[in-house]
Every structure is written in C-alpha cells, then in structure tokens.
Amino acid sequence: MFWKNIFKKKDTAPTESLEQSTVDEPQAKEEAETSQSLFQRLKMGLSKTRKGFVDRMEQLVSGRKVDEELFEELEELLIQADCGVPTAMELVDRLRERAKGERITEGDEIKRLLRQEITAMLESHAQSLKESTASPYVIMVVGVNGAGKTTTIGKLAYRFKQEGAKVLLAAGDTFRAAAIDQLKAWADRVGVAFISHQEGADPAAVAYDAVNAARARGSDVLILDTAGRLQTKTNLMAELGKVHRVVQRELGRDVDEILLVVDATTGQNALSQGRMFSEAVPITGIVLTKLDGTAKGGIVLALGNELNLPVKLIGVGEKYTDLRDFNAAEFAKALFD
Amino acid sequence: MAFDNLAARLQETMRKLRGKGRLSEKDVDESLREVRLALLEADVNFKVVKDFIKRVKERAVGEEVLSSLTPGQQVIKIVHEELTALMGGTQAKLQLSSKPPTVIMMVGLQGAGKTTTAAKLARLLKSQGHRPLMVAADIYRPAAIKQLMVLGEQIEVPVFSMGQQNPVDIAKAAVNHGITHSNDVIIIDTAGRLHVDDALMEELVQIREAVSPHEILLVVDSMTGQDAVNVAEAFNARLELGGIVLTKLDGDARGGAALSVKAVTGKPIKFAGVSEKMDGLEPFYPDRMASRILGMGDVLSLIEKATAAVDQEKAKQLAHKLKEDEFTLEDFLDQLQQLKKMGPLDQILGMLPGMGAVKQLKNLDVDENHLKRIEAIINSMTVQERRNPQIIGGSRRKRIAQGSGTRVQDVNRLLKQFEQTRMLMKQLTGSEKGRRRSKGMFSLFR
Incomplete structure (x- = not known):
C-alpha cells in the first residue's frame, strides 16, 4: 500500500508529497501548488512568534555583558513564551552553568547557547506518527473543548488521502450540537468515508461500529473524533477511557495513535491537560494547533520537559495542508533565524 | 499544582x-x-x-x-x-439599550466558545423576560450555523440565518428581522478569527459599522496563556470592546488571563462560563476570581453551595438530635448525602483555602469511593440496626458486609467511627449540659 509512504517521507521534505496531489478539488489543488517548503511555511506561521521573541532577544543580549540581570531577563522572556516557570528556570540554569564553564562573557554568545539548549530540549521529545503496517491504522483524537480536534482530523484525513489511503472518519463527538455535521462537512470536502450515530448516542458504540466498519470496508486509516472535555470532569474522562477500551478490544491490539490536541494559545493549563488525559488514556503524542497566531507555543517545551509527551504535529494555518510534522530543529531554527 | x-x-x-x-x-x-x-x-x-x-x-x-x-x-x-x-471591584452588568433592540456582538479566537456563550446568554436574557434573537454569522466553520440552530431549538430562542452569505449583510438583515419581529435583544455570533488576520478583523469592523452594536463581547478561554494580552489588545483596538466573557472556568485553569485581559483593555469581565450546560453562564465575581488566581480557594462559592444543598429544616432537627444524644446511623447517612449534593468531594475541598497543600488529600477519588462504601454499608442495615447500632452482633455484621459488598472489617470500622463521632458530639453538646448541671450543683452550695 503506497500510502504508507507517508511515514517515510518525513525524513525528506514532507511537502514533496503534496505536489503529487491527486485531489480534484480546485481549492485543495491550489493549496498544494502554492505551498512552500515546510520550513518557509513554518517560519511564516511562526513569524509573529519569531518577531516578538527574537526582536526582544536581540535587544536583550546584543552588546551586553553576561551578568545575573541578563539571566533573569532571559528567564522572563521564556516565561512570556508560556514555557512555564520550572522549564524556564531549568533552561536558564543550564545557560548559567554553560556560560560559566565555557567562560562566556558576551551577551550575543548567550543567544547561540539558548538556541542550542531549546533545540536539544525539543529534540529529545520530537517524534513523528507511529509507523505501522497494521490495518486499519487507528488514530483517536482527544482534547478539551475548542482545541481544534475536528479541524485537525479534517487536515489529517486530507493528508492520508493524498497518500492514497482509504480513510474513514468516525463522529465520536455525540455531545456538542452539530459536531457530527462539522465532521461530515470535512469528510465531504476532503472526499473520505464517514460514519456516525445520532447526536446523544453512546460514543463507545460509535467507536465499536467504527472499528468494525473500517474492517468491513477495508479502510486503511480510521480516525476517531471524540467530544471535547475538560480534564477535570471525572465522568467524561471515564467515558473516554471506556471508548478507548472498546476500540482496543475490537481491534485486538493497541490503538496506533492517541493524539491530544492542544491549542497553542493555552498557558500552563496544558500541563494539567497532558497529565489528566494521560491518566484516562495512553496519550501517544501532542498536536499543537493554532500556531499561526501570536502565541509563542512555548508550552511545547514544558509538555516535553515536564511530562515527556512528544509533540507530533503542528497546525500552522487554516488550509488543508497546514498540518505539519513537528520537527524540533526546524521549530527552534524558525524561532531564532 | x-x-x-x-x-x-x-x-x-x-x-x-x-x-x-x-x-x-x-x-x-x-x-x-x-x-x-x-x-x-x-x-x-x-x-x-x-x-x-x-x-x-x-x-x-x-x-x-x-x-x-x-x-x-x-x-x-x-x-x-x-x-x-x-479586575473591576464589583460586578459589571450587560449594556442594554433604552431603545430596543439591543444589539450584542460576540467576537473572539477560534474555539474560545462564542457559539455556546451566545446561546447561554440568550437563555439567560430569555429567563429575564427578554425576547432574544440569535444570528448565525459564522459562515466559515463547517456546521457552525447548524450548531447555533440546534442550540436555539434547545433553549427555544429563534435563530436568524442566511446561509453562507456575507456576514455584514446577514447582520444588517438580522437587525431588520429583529425589529419587525419585536425581538428586544439581538445576539450576533461571529466566526472565530485570529487577531492578526487583517481581512477577517476588517469584516468585524464592517459588521460593527453596519449595525452599531451596543455591546461587543470578547469571548476568552480561561486556559489562555501569556498571549491573552495580544489578543485582547488587538480586538479592543479594532472594535472598542464593551466587555469580556471568560469561558471554561469549570476546568482547573487558574484563569490568569482574566487579569491580563482586564489590565490591557480596561474593559470589565461581565460573565463567566461555568459548565457545558445551557444554564452555565454566571455573572463574574472579581473577588472570587482573585482567590482562584492566587490558589487560595473559593470560600464564598463553597458557602453558597452549602446553603443551597443543606436542608435548613433537617439541619435544625440534627442539632436537636445531637443535643439529645439521639444521633443515629440514619442521620449519619443523611449528612453524607447532603455532602454529596454539594458536588464532587475533590471540588469542594479544592474550594477550601490551603487544601492544595495537604498531601494526604491529593488522592481524593479514593475518599469518594470510601463514602460510597459507607453509604452501601448503612443501606444494607435494617431500620432497627440503623437506629440502634448496639444490636449489631457478629452474624449481623457478616450479613451487612455481604449485602454491601464489603468486608466485615469495613463494617467494624464504620461502627467504630460512628461510635467515636457520637462520643465526640456528646462531649461537644454535653459540655453545655454539664455546665448547666455544675451550675446547678454549685447553687446547692450557695
């Protein structure tokens, strides 16, 4: 099955695959054609982040001597990027140590070090979607309300479809008004199969049917939507656990990917989300959405550093093609270059 | 945390x-x-x-x-x-026009909760005797219009929609529709957009110019991080906001965004979204939010919950029983049930100041189960046993344990705890009696 190429392409530029677009929709085609290299796209998406962060960074470090005040200001800068106090302190502590060990006295040098440290921190948690030959390849998408689950699923479906995979979307959000219609609209737009129950139906029943339907129809990829839920709602988290158990049982193996969708504008609460969703279901990775705003996305650092949760995908725009693999080096580079 | x-x-x-x-x-x-x-x-x-x-x-x-x-x-x-x-000191009210209809515009980032909030607000206004009309002006997100329609049906508030047409035209037509249908409040649900998206921000400005709303509410997710200031600043600069609605406060987000947003815009926070249900929109209380941001617990909410859940008459009876030393397992069960009515135990304890610090309380789910077990044990007793626990001997204990799916040890522990509680209460209330008696005895010597 040649759609499995999606896993291999990541080592090269993922945009190559987009140029082989086979979707007939003019909009999608146009998007594919005009899409730039991943790096450029990411840089564009991150330009606001970059601008704010780097400008202040330049102001902060250039022509200055390394002193305690500088470190404190760097810490503030990281906190402002939503890195969280513990992670910011850890990074700056490392900088402090290295500056001392390597006898660095110029502020500009510190910038290089910080970039290295951030890249290292991001790299240690960078991962792409799990490779698997199992069929159907099953992805469960979870997260709080309004994080961007359904949109992410739409983009994911497009991506798999581009690779030639037979995709099935399952409307597991039976709670929110018109959530089923929203996913259906995505399925129609992208041109993939869709399965749903009525609003208010048991999401576990939807999951059950979805797995069996995927098998019966010979789908390559099954993506299961779930209702948005705040991580503190014990009952809803238990429901999520049940959905997962049903999928796992029907599948007879582990679910390939359970992705937690996190809005890039989220602050420290993302840590609580990561922690509590992980308790309910074995989260395999994070999708960081809405990175095209001014949000710094620094929460990525905290999620990796404090919870060991790898970021797998990032959403950098509203187009189908704006869902990218997370690449630590490029992310850090786009942030600083 | x-x-x-x-x-x-x-x-x-x-x-x-x-x-x-x-x-x-x-x-x-x-x-x-x-x-x-x-x-x-x-x-x-x-x-x-x-x-x-x-x-x-x-x-x-x-x-x-x-x-x-x-x-x-x-x-x-x-x-x-x-x-x-x-954060504003006191509560800020919704700006209603003296000449109806009042036009309200909901704006914000994607996923902040505009559509849900629009419906909650409509429901709130309806319950106050208004005749709201909701307007579906989010033509971009798939099924956003349908979502508003479904919610409108749920709360029995009419929804105006013109499909995927220009939002400015929709807004204008909606206001006319509202006037002819004697709706006194018109709530326009706009599409979510990034504050840096020039074209879409311009669209909002055009809607504002077309219908001159009396109130523009920025909907902000309480989980928003440092970026909240940029968002609020941008929306305020373009639209001159009237107020802010803070959503998803039923989670565990501290909601520091509230402070940021208020500080940069100077605009009051008017409402808070506190549940997924349609009645989950409350006025915003600055003092409670201050406690929450500081992690100091929310004693006021707790007191309110307690007064709402506790039956005053029962409380009086209980006090009487305690005094007369007639406290039984039935009363104990009653109390447990009242406690449960106040909401999940961890939430209640979370509202108490300093509770986050107590390590033993970190795993509160266990306690919740413990309560359930106690309830089951008491429910497995006969009325006689509940009123007079002394009669519960070995075989009765075995039966109760079996009936409640617990072990005899659990039953023993409960009975012991109950006895201790009773003794404690006796001491507390008895002291008054005792004092009176000693006074009486004292008077003998006079």
Whole structure:
C-alpha cells in the first residue's frame, strides 16, 4: 500500500508529497501548488512568534555583558513564551552553568547557547506518527473543548488521502450540537468515508461500529473524533477511557495513535491537560494547533520537559495542508533565524 | 499544582517575621517573590504581573500588621484586595439599550466558545423576560450555523440565518428581522478569527459599522496563556470592546488571563462560563476570581453551595438530635448525602483555602469511593440496626458486609467511627449540659 509512504517521507521534505496531489478539488489543488517548503511555511506561521521573541532577544543580549540581570531577563522572556516557570528556570540554569564553564562573557554568545539548549530540549521529545503496517491504522483524537480536534482530523484525513489511503472518519463527538455535521462537512470536502450515530448516542458504540466498519470496508486509516472535555470532569474522562477500551478490544491490539490536541494559545493549563488525559488514556503524542497566531507555543517545551509527551504535529494555518510534522530543529531554527 | 499552596508558602516565608508590627521593604520583597510565581503559574501576563507587584509593594511597605493576622496573611490580604480591584471591584452588568433592540456582538479566537456563550446568554436574557434573537454569522466553520440552530431549538430562542452569505449583510438583515419581529435583544455570533488576520478583523469592523452594536463581547478561554494580552489588545483596538466573557472556568485553569485581559483593555469581565450546560453562564465575581488566581480557594462559592444543598429544616432537627444524644446511623447517612449534593468531594475541598497543600488529600477519588462504601454499608442495615447500632452482633455484621459488598472489617470500622463521632458530639453538646448541671450543683452550695 503506497500510502504508507507517508511515514517515510518525513525524513525528506514532507511537502514533496503534496505536489503529487491527486485531489480534484480546485481549492485543495491550489493549496498544494502554492505551498512552500515546510520550513518557509513554518517560519511564516511562526513569524509573529519569531518577531516578538527574537526582536526582544536581540535587544536583550546584543552588546551586553553576561551578568545575573541578563539571566533573569532571559528567564522572563521564556516565561512570556508560556514555557512555564520550572522549564524556564531549568533552561536558564543550564545557560548559567554553560556560560560559566565555557567562560562566556558576551551577551550575543548567550543567544547561540539558548538556541542550542531549546533545540536539544525539543529534540529529545520530537517524534513523528507511529509507523505501522497494521490495518486499519487507528488514530483517536482527544482534547478539551475548542482545541481544534475536528479541524485537525479534517487536515489529517486530507493528508492520508493524498497518500492514497482509504480513510474513514468516525463522529465520536455525540455531545456538542452539530459536531457530527462539522465532521461530515470535512469528510465531504476532503472526499473520505464517514460514519456516525445520532447526536446523544453512546460514543463507545460509535467507536465499536467504527472499528468494525473500517474492517468491513477495508479502510486503511480510521480516525476517531471524540467530544471535547475538560480534564477535570471525572465522568467524561471515564467515558473516554471506556471508548478507548472498546476500540482496543475490537481491534485486538493497541490503538496506533492517541493524539491530544492542544491549542497553542493555552498557558500552563496544558500541563494539567497532558497529565489528566494521560491518566484516562495512553496519550501517544501532542498536536499543537493554532500556531499561526501570536502565541509563542512555548508550552511545547514544558509538555516535553515536564511530562515527556512528544509533540507530533503542528497546525500552522487554516488550509488543508497546514498540518505539519513537528520537527524540533526546524521549530527552534524558525524561532531564532 | 506547585503553587496551590501560596498561602502556606507565604506563611513559611513570613514565619520569622512574626511579632513584627510593620512590614519592612525586605519582608515585602521576600513574600512578593512567591506572589509573583503564583501569578505567573496562573498565566497572568508577565508585564501585568510586574506592574501589579510594583503597586502592591508600594502599598504594603510600612503597612501596619493587624494584630489578628500574621505578616504573611497581611500581604495576601493586600494582594487579594488589589487583584479584586484590578479586575473591576464589583460586578459589571450587560449594556442594554433604552431603545430596543439591543444589539450584542460576540467576537473572539477560534474555539474560545462564542457559539455556546451566545446561546447561554440568550437563555439567560430569555429567563429575564427578554425576547432574544440569535444570528448565525459564522459562515466559515463547517456546521457552525447548524450548531447555533440546534442550540436555539434547545433553549427555544429563534435563530436568524442566511446561509453562507456575507456576514455584514446577514447582520444588517438580522437587525431588520429583529425589529419587525419585536425581538428586544439581538445576539450576533461571529466566526472565530485570529487577531492578526487583517481581512477577517476588517469584516468585524464592517459588521460593527453596519449595525452599531451596543455591546461587543470578547469571548476568552480561561486556559489562555501569556498571549491573552495580544489578543485582547488587538480586538479592543479594532472594535472598542464593551466587555469580556471568560469561558471554561469549570476546568482547573487558574484563569490568569482574566487579569491580563482586564489590565490591557480596561474593559470589565461581565460573565463567566461555568459548565457545558445551557444554564452555565454566571455573572463574574472579581473577588472570587482573585482567590482562584492566587490558589487560595473559593470560600464564598463553597458557602453558597452549602446553603443551597443543606436542608435548613433537617439541619435544625440534627442539632436537636445531637443535643439529645439521639444521633443515629440514619442521620449519619443523611449528612453524607447532603455532602454529596454539594458536588464532587475533590471540588469542594479544592474550594477550601490551603487544601492544595495537604498531601494526604491529593488522592481524593479514593475518599469518594470510601463514602460510597459507607453509604452501601448503612443501606444494607435494617431500620432497627440503623437506629440502634448496639444490636449489631457478629452474624449481623457478616450479613451487612455481604449485602454491601464489603468486608466485615469495613463494617467494624464504620461502627467504630460512628461510635467515636457520637462520643465526640456528646462531649461537644454535653459540655453545655454539664455546665448547666455544675451550675446547678454549685447553687446547692450557695
């Protein structure tokens, strides 16, 4: 099955695959054609982040001597990027140590070090979607309300479809008004199969049917939507656990990917989300959405550093093609270059 | 959360200061470092924190430490007051036009909760006797119009929609429709958009110019981080907001965004979204939010919940029973059920100040199960046994354990605990009796 190429392409530029677009929709085609290299796209998406962060960074470090005040200001800068106090302190502590060990006295040098440290921190948690030959390849998408689950699923479906995979979307959000219609609209737009129950139906029943339907129809990829839920709602988290158990049982193996969708504008609460969703279901990775705003996305650092949760995908725009693999080096580079 | 126990940490920092009459600059600095961390952990914007700390410091230095408070508490008190003041002090009301219809515009980022909030607001207004009309102007997100329609049906409020046409035209037509159908409040649900998306921001400006709304509400997710200031600033600069709605406050987000947004726009926070249900929109209470941001618990909400859940008549009866030493397992069960009515135990305890600091309470789910077990045990007893636990011998214990799916040890523990509780209550209430009696005896000697 040649759609499995999606896993291999990541080592090269993922945009190559987009140029082989086979979707007939003019909009999608146009998007594919005009899409730039991943790096450029990411840089564009991150330009606001970059601008704010780097400008202040330049102001902060250039022509200055390394002193305690500088470190404190760097810490503030990281906190402002939503890195969280513990992670910011850890990074700056490392900088402090290295500056001392390597006898660095110029502020500009510190910038290089910080970039290295951030890249290292991001790299240690960078991962792409799990490779698997199992069929159907099953992805469960979870997260709080309004994080961007359904949109992410739409983009994911497009991506798999581009690779030639037979995709099935399952409307597991039976709670929110018109959530089923929203996913259906995505399925129609992208041109993939869709399965749903009525609003208010048991999401576990939807999951059950979805797995069996995927098998019966010979789908390559099954993506299961779930209702948005705040991580503190014990009952809803238990429901999520049940959905997962049903999928796992029907599948007879582990679910390939359970992705937690996190809005890039989220602050420290993302840590609580990561922690509590992980308790309910074995989260395999994070999708960081809405990175095209001014949000710094620094929460990525905290999620990796404090919870060991790898970021797998990032959403950098509203187009189908704006869902990218997370690449630590490029992310850090786009942030600083 | 690492800083849940701000109060405790401050107390620790200030312990050595006990007995001081006034706060020196150094004392204040030391404690404000903790406050700063707590605010940052709550996602209050960095610059806002800086300004805030400066202001608190000015006020706190030289302040007299009230005799009833420790220096730490005094600092918290000042911080709390300043936070409350910064968030608007008192509740801000919705701006309703004296000449109906009032036009309200909901704006915000994607996923903030505009559509849900629009419906909640419509429901609230309807319950106050208004005749709201909701307008589906989100033509971009798939099924957004359908979502509003479904919600409108649920709350029985009409929804105006013109499909995927230009939102400016939709808004204009909606207002006319509202006037001819004698709707006195028109709520326009606009599409979510990024504050840096020039074209879409311009669209909002055009809608505003076309229908001159009386109130533009920015919907902000309470989980928003440092970026909240940029978002609020951009929306306010373009649209001149009337107020803010803070959503998803039923989660565990501290909601520092509230402070950031208020600080940069100067606009009041008018409502808070507190549940997924349609009645989950409440007025915003600045003082409660201050407690929440500081991780100090929310005693006021707790008291409100308690008064709502506790049956006054039953409480009176209970007091009487305690006095007369007639407290039985039935009453005990009653109390448990009242406690449960107040909501999940961990939520209730979360509202108590300093609870985050108590390590033993970290795994509260266990306690919840414990309560359930106790309930099951009592429910497995006969009425006679509940009223007179002394009769519960070995075989009865075995039967109760089996009936409730517990072990005999569990039954034993419960009976022992109950006996202890009763003794304790006897001592507490009995002391009054005892005093009276001793007085009586004393009088004999007179």
